[in-house]
Amino acid sequence: MITRAPIAVIIFCAVIIQAVDKSNFKTCSQSGFCKRQRDHKPAESQYRALLDAVEIGPSAIKVHLVNKQNSAKLLLEVFALQDNTVRVKINDLEPNKLRYEIPVGDVLVQEPQQASLQVHSKDSSHMKLKVQDNTVILYASPFHMDFLSSDTPVMSLNSQGLLKYEQYRSKSKNEAAEDKPVDGVDENPGEEQEKEEENTAEEPDMWEETFKTHQDSKPYGPSSVGMDISFPGFEFVYGIPEHADDLALKSTKDTDPYRLYNLDVFEYELNNPMALYGSVPYMIAHNEEKSVGVFWQNAAETWIDIRSNTADRGMFSKLVDFVKGDDKIPQVDTHWFSESGIIDMFIMLGPQPKDVFRQYGLLTGTTPLPPLFALAYHQCRWNYNDEHDVASVDAGFDEHDIPVDVIWLDIEHTDGRRYFTWDAHKFPHSDEMIRNVSAKGRKMVTIVDPHIKKDSNYFICQQFQDRDLFIKNKDDSIYDGWCWPGSSYYPDFTDPxxxxxxxxxFHTDEYKGSTNDLHIWNDMNEPSVFNGPEVTMHKDAKHMNGWEHRDVHNVYGLYVHRATYEGIKLRGGNNHRPFVLSRAFYAGSQRYGAVWTGDNKADWTHLKISMPMLLTLNLVGLTQSGADVGGFFTNPEPELLTRWYQAASYQPFFRAHAHLDTRRREPWLQPPDHKQVTREAIRTRYRLLPYWYTVFQENEATGMPVMRPLWVEFPKEKETFRIEDTFMIGSSLLVRPVTDAGMTSVSVYLPGQDQVWYDRDTWQMKNGGQQVLVNVNLQKAKNMLSSQIPVFQRGGSIIPQKTRIRRSSILMADDPYTLIVALDKKNALSSFSWKTDFLSFISKRQQGHAKGDLYEDDYYSFRYKNGQYIKRRFTFANSKLSSSDIHSGGISMKSNAWIERVIVVGYAQHPSSVGLSTGSKQSDLSFDYDSERRVLTIRKPGININEDFTITVQ
Structure with a gap:
């Protein structure tokens, strides 16, 4: 939702601002700690490691680091973790004031399970550690660390000497700190701190900082931490959302660093490293041989510089025995720095993409399988006016034969923007309205934001104030900021x-007028404060245990998301899966639901940028993510809106949304030709819901992204490493949306020299490893096929889908399946017998192989976690399609769904017969064969999805 300039908010001006005002947000040169850290130039590190007194345990070591300039001491801890992961922590050795660390269980799922760590060799200059198949080398002076995967260097810490750790101190060693200690820790400086003060020149912005009219007090002085992380052998790095920028991260040599600081930046600028709504300090490096990842666990404002170069081998002189080939190797150097907290890094050593995704998922969790309706189509705008308007929109979908699963209400549904309430004039019978919508299998969503209207007669405000649950100012008064209701208080969600x-x-007894079919949208939870610095909260505001907002800012939105998720889960007796959408996010937010890319614009450039933005979110675990269809601001022309629907129908979270001042744009309001194409795009989403559901289950189990860059599936194919306009859904569907006006054809890269691909509209087969031209003429389409976007099914895959489209997804639960079997071209030599006649052999060896899975459960509860689900594996080989149970504990639920059709594409010869075998029963099946397209259609096998079966093609 829009955030206006503060003065406009206060007087509730209705003018739409047409572009982001960049002056509202800091650049690095306006941030004291960013300037200090960035001015710290590459050189020999100031720190040395005291390897003569290392504390060695079965899975960890502890080493003292000493600053050679001022003798300040730090504690380095290195932990070997399960599954090729290493944790590196750097903290004060003897802190005079504790630094903030995110509690275990909030971002990390649990305390990571440790693994065996062996000291391979050690002397006063270096020590070599073995962690599974990896080597970690710690050098004493200058201090740095190198990580080798199977004897190949893949990562280096502090090789540029950029470790800079600002330790808390008092303003004068003769003056005691005025602020109270945190958790009773003595804040008077010790001997080591005094030595540091004597050798540290005072710089601007160290004790207080001003931005525009806002002053940020720093009672404990500067506290930033920073270090360089290098990736030898790599040219491409990805991740660290959220930015409206390319998929492959760019050098920041001539720009500001990438900034991670959750901010309300409406109608954001593209191709810019500015911070946006969410922050995930997680980066993946990938080359043709390996993938590695690093997660920088720090909740404070963070900046990341990137340099991509070709480095001298001499930089890794300690590794010279491991570096092969030319004297030059590609390398990406990165520099990470945060305003407060500690250095706490998780190094994921892969070695392949699927391994890195699994390793990160073990740390921060994966997305719980969403309820089915969450994966279908959502209709939203700011705002549907009243109950009559909601009923009209609901009926409009039925009238125009367009499915929809969720209707949303924005802030105007409330009583004066008091959340958990309804406008009594516009929504007098809200529970009845929700029941009328849910009678068709649909749900509703209302917005509940974390700013609470300052009103003694508002029960939420009064209850939270009576319990002392609001964030405080530095003087311990309640923090008061402006947001949609006007003067507002903010609950301290860091407090359990x-x-x-x-x-x-969220219980229906508390949230009057709601029902169990109402789900929730958390907006403005960066937090957004219209009259605050950078449209957010003052950094010296105080949270639980006296922690400053600067320490916890980037996790605030996660905590709001989590609390709402737990509320909806509790309302359903801990058995119904919640749906909660959040705008702000951090690592681990994927455990609580969906996110979206915020207040975008009805512009072709915003449609185009949504692809790399969503691919990046998926790479860092935020799989249930989408962008507002059509653009939130301004009015899209029909072509743009239609193309946006086509693109979004192949994105994980599919929601149309629009600003209050835009024209209505429900799908049926499009011109007739565009309405037809839009309707088909939405219906295509519903056809493929079985596949989407199966891919999301795979994501929960393995951490594999739902929406994948091509390099995830084709990790050795360098041509894919920069591609962001084409992507995979799961492992089987390749999609290339149309993102430019007036396009009649587009070029699509089909990866894989050994692959074949099938056009999902025509079933025409194309070989991989080439660019192909596809007709996408929207303006003068004579049929639906020429107006579609390019979608290809991968040879060797089997995709389940449903063709009977109903009003909502749950009404399709018992409908039959169609299996699309797309054959590869691998020869079936194992079936050869010299007794088989030559022509039969030639026929068989032309038929390929395919496999695919189908997952099904009750679509709404957590019973699947107790084994109540169906998972089938379909395999086509030697002209036989078979189905087998791959449920780890056996089938513990039944389905009414059955298979009504099997379509085999790429089948090379007209069959003479098709037979079905289920147990002891055998029968013949009817079929059609299109010899021109090589498509075999097998009709009405009539097999329940639970059954094992074999279909044999003769």
Whole structure:
């Protein structure tokens, strides 16, 4: 939702601002700690490691680091973790004031399981550690660390000497700190701190900082931490959302660093490293041989510089025995720095993409399988006016034969923007309205934001204030900022008590007028403060245990998301899967639901940028993600809106949304030709829901992204490493949306020299490893096929789908399946017998192989976690299609769905017969064969999806 300039908000001006005002947001040169860290130039490190007194345990080591300039001491800890992962922590050795660390269980799922760590060799200059198949080398002076995967260097810490750790101190060693200690820790400086003060020149912005009219007090002085992380052998790095920028991260040599600081930046600028709504400090490096990842666990404002170069081998002189080939190797150098907290890094050593995704998922979790309706189509705008308007929109989908699963309400549904309430004039019978919508299998969503209207007569405000649950100013008064209701208070969601109380408010007895079919949208949870610095909260505001907002800013939105998720889960007796959408996010937010790319614009460039933005979110675990269809701001022309629907129908979260001042744009309001294409795009989403559901289950189990860059599936194919306009859904569908006006054809890269691909509209087969031209003429389409976007099914895959489109997804639950079997071209030599006649052999060896899975459960509960689901593996080989159970504990639920059709594409010869075998029963099946397209259609096998079966093609 829009955030206006502060003065416009205060007077509630209705003018739409047409572009982001960049002056509202800091650049690096306006941030004291960013300037100090960035001015720290590459050189020999100031720190040395005292390897003569290392504390060695079965899975960890502890080493003292000493600053050679001022003798300040730090504690380095290195932990070997399960599954090729290493944790590196750097903290004060003897802190005079504790630094903030995110509690275990909030971002990390649990305390990571440790693994065996062996000291391979050690002397006063270096020590070599073995962690599974990896080597970690720690050098004493200058201190740095190198990581080798199977004897290949893949990562280096502090090789540029950029470790800079600002330790808390008092303003004068003769003056005691005025602020109270955190958790009773003595804040008077010790001897080591005094030595550091004597050798540290005072610089601007160290004790207080001003931006525009806002002053940020720093009672404990500067506290930033920074270090360089290099990736030898790599040219491409990805991740660290959220930025409206390319998929492959760019050098910041001539720009600001990439900034991670959750901010309300409406109608954001593209191709810019500015911070946006969410922050995930997680980066993946990939080359043709290996993938590695690094997660920088720090909740404070963070900046990341990137340089891509070809480095001298001499930089890794300690590794010279491991570096093969030319004297030059590609390398990406990165520099990470945060305003406060500690250095806490997780190094994921892969070695392949699927390994890195699994390793990160073990740390921060994966997306719980969403309820089916969450994967279908959502209709939203700011705002549907009243109950009559909602009923009209609901009926409009039925009238125009367009399915929809969710209708949304924005802030105007409330009583004066008091959340958990309804406008009594516009929505007097809200529970009845929700029941009328849910009678068709649909749901509703309302917005509940974390700013609470300052109003003693508002029960939420009064209850939270009575329990002392709001964030405080530095003087311990309640923090008061402007947001949609005007003057507002903000609950301290970092406090478990606050989250628990917030969660209780979603029960239908508390949230009057709601039902169990109402789900929730958390907006403005960066947090957005219209009259605050950078449209957010003052950094010296105080949270639980006295922690400053600067320490926890980037996890605030995660905590709001979590508390709401737990509230909806609690409302359903801990058995119904919640749906909660959040705008702000951090690592681990994937455990609580969906996110979206915020306040975009009805512009072709915003449609185009949505692809790399969503691919990046998927790479860092935020798989249930989408962009507002059509653009939130301004009015899209029919062609843009239609193309956006086509693109979004192949994105994980599929929601249309629009600003209050835009024209209505429900799908049936499009011109007739565009309405037809839009309707088909939405219906295509519903056809493929079985596949989407199966891919999301795979994501929960393995951490594999739902929406994947091509290099994830083709990791050795360098041609794919920069491609961002084409992507995979799961492992089987390749999609190339149309993102430019007036396009009649587009070029599509089909990866894989050994692959074949089938056009999903025509079933025409194309070989991989080439660019192909596809007709996408929208303006003068004579049929639906020429107006579609390019979608290809991978040879060797089997995709389940449903063709009977109903009003909503749950009404399709018992409908029959169609299996699309797309054959590869691998020869079936294993079936050869010299007794088989030559022509039969030639026929068989032309038929390929394919496999695919189908997952099904009750679509709404958590019973699947107790084994109540169906998972089938379909395999086509030697002209036989078979189905087998791959449920780890055996089938514990039944389905009414059955298979009504099998379509085999790429089948090379007209069959003479098709037979079905299920147990002891055998029967013949009817079929059609299109010799021109090589498509075999097998009709009405009539097999329940639970059954094992074999279909044999003769």
């Amino acid at each position: 008590k606050v989250r628990e109380f917030w969660a209780s408010k």
